[in-house]
Amino acid sequence: MVILDDVLIEDDILKKKFCCDLKKCKGACCTFEGEFGAPVLDSEVQLMNEVLPIAKKYLSQKSLDNIEKNGIIEGTPGNYTTVCIENKDCVFVYWENDIAFCAIEKAFLNGETKFQKPLSCHLFPIRVASWNNGQLYFAHIDECKPALKKGGKENIHLIECVKDALIRKYGEEWYRNLEKYVNR
16 A cells, blocks of 8 residues: 555555446446445535436436435435435436446536536545545456456556546646556
8 A cells, every 4th residue: 555645545546457348337336236325425415416407307217206205315424325226226327228327427528517426436446435535445346347357458547547536536736646656
């Protein structure tokens, strides 16, 4: 592990090659089976509620009905998550050609909002644990094996794959220092 400006970084993040392969994983990160959805920062709750009317137009009736019944976020301050449908799909999932995508991100990519998606989703497969300014670790998920293979084949480093998210979290200077460390 290495510490960079009070951020503890797991060795896997420094070494892994990774590039999402949606054709193979089908957007599994948005549909993991479990009781809770993606972690949501306290500061993101209001943003997600603000983007909801825009994102709704991309969602299925099943998602809209679930949102009407259960809302979009559950938990308590410091421990919020997105709501899941039947302990699987995030309520913001929409499908294109059997691939799960995020309606919030679609609205962002279409220039309809400045909020891209929860930071935890943007950083995935990197997760942040509590430690000072954060401890970054790689989430070992079977569904991401094709991304590891593609990243290796195309020589794309994990930190390149989530560059925008790391800059969003820690800033450009921090990211440049991380790049220097990884490429030394």
